[in-house]
Amino acid sequence: xxxxxxxxxxxxxxxxxxxxxxxxxxxxxxxxxxxxxxxxxxxxxxxxxxxxxxxxxxxxxxxxxxxxxxxxxxxxxxxxxxxxxxxxxxxxxxxxxxxxxxxxxxxxxx
Numbered sequence: 001x002x003x004x005x006x007x008x009x010x011x012x013x014x015x016x017x018x019x020x021x022x023x024x025x026x027x028x029x030x031x032x033x034x035x036x037x038x039x040x041x042x043x044x045x046x047x048x049x050x051x052x053x054x055x056x057x058x059x060x061x062x063x064x065x066x067x068x069x070x071x072x073x074x075x076x077x078x079x080x081x082x083x084x085x086x087x088x089x090x091x092x093x094x095x096x097x098x099x100x101x102x103x104x105x106x107x108x109x110x
Contacts, residue, residue, distance in 0.1 A: 024075075031075055032100060036060065037068050042104070044078060045097050048090040 017025075031037050039058050043049060051069065055062045069089055072078040079092040091097050 027075055028077070028096060031072060031077060032096070032103075034068070036064065037072060038100065040065065040068055040072065041077065041091065041097065041100055044089055044091050045101070048088045050086045050088050052086075054089070 032041075036058075040054060043054060043057060049057070051062055051065050054060070054069075055065045058065070069078060069080075073080065073089075076092050077096050078089050080087050080089050082088075
């Protein structure tokens with residue numbers, strides 16, 4: 001739950017962050033600190049993909065992709081749906097993708 005200063009402004013420096021929020025923000029940045037997870041999220045930002053497709057397109061082992069997707073799913077950064085025997089993944093949180101795209105743009109900006 002977000003805490004508000006009596007002014008009601010979340011941007012007020014006097015607003016403290018609760019422990020749960022701090023932990024979740026840190027975990028999200030941890031997710032974005034791994035090059036493999038960044039590659040997976042970037043690919044998923046372009047459309048839904050199955051595990052095998054992600055592994056093939058990114059030249060990764062299927063077990064590696066599955067492990068990273070499990071990490072991202074636990075943080076609610078990706079979601080999945082089953083179709084037959086395949087599981088397809090897509091982004092769950094557009095806000096995180098926006099941050100990722102901004103960082104990619106920032107690093108490419110001269």
